Amino acid sequence: MRTSETKTKAGRVDRLARQAADYVQGSRGPIPSHDELDAERIQRAKAEKQRLYDWAEENDLIFESALKTDKGGFEHAVSFKPEKLLVIKETRADKGFGGGLALNNINAATVGEYLDRINIANEEFGSEIKLLGVRRTVQGPSIRTQMPFFKGGPAMLEDVDAAMESASYQKIGDGAYFHFQKFILVFDLYPKNVVILDGFIHPIDPVIMRATPEFVSELKVLYY
Secondary structure, eight states: OGGGTOBOOOOOOOHHHHHHHHHHHGGGOSOOOTTSOHHHHHHHHHHHHHHHHHHHHHTTOEEOSOOOOSEEOSSEEEEEEGGGTEEEEEEOTTSTTSSOOOSSTTOOOOHHHHHHHHHHHHHHHOOOOEEEEEEEOSSSEEEEEEEEOOOOEEOOHHHHHHHHHHTTOEEEETTEEEETTTTEEEEOOOGGGEEEETTEEEESSOEEEEOOHHHHHHHHHHTO
16 A cells, blocks of 8 residues: 555755855754744844845855746745756745745744755755755845756655654644654645655645644644
8 A cells, every 4th residue: 555655755954055044043043933022033034134145145156137937836936947857946035034934923934944944854855955045136035946856646645644654743734744853843745745756755845844842732723
């Protein structure tokens, strides 16, 4: 039975993404941030944007031209390169804090949290995401990355559940899983966002964030 064989695929962190995350998040590091006051979070988000610009300029990783995109959503503009089996993405600087989604009062991740999300996706799921650089926009930095275009079969909910369980994640609701030892929350992991290849699930841009067990328990009661 296929569901008993599906697993997650561990991988390695991209060197540039790790360097950028460490620089942008500073001494605070990758810790759960959902309990911050809104004013504190807004101020931190602003400071992280400036540090990301500083890091990108120091490493000559500033893009001047916009990505020519094929499609997009709330978090990203996306360009498909099927001939190279690649997907190029840019975060939308005009949404939230420019770092995609997160579960907090503002429903937004900072750019430092987004970089941390890249590292977790690579480590936990072998996503092979590479940080390419940063584009300066009126709204703030847009983070450009690339990842493989995984050619696999569609997943079923049972496939995703089995794979996450094998990696010690507990299901808190459809498409939502939490690792109680690593304090990692993964959501929006519905079958439509997952490809299966060679017995491994390959999540296509799940939302990942650090969270405390207490916060996840509240989520489970309120939303799942």
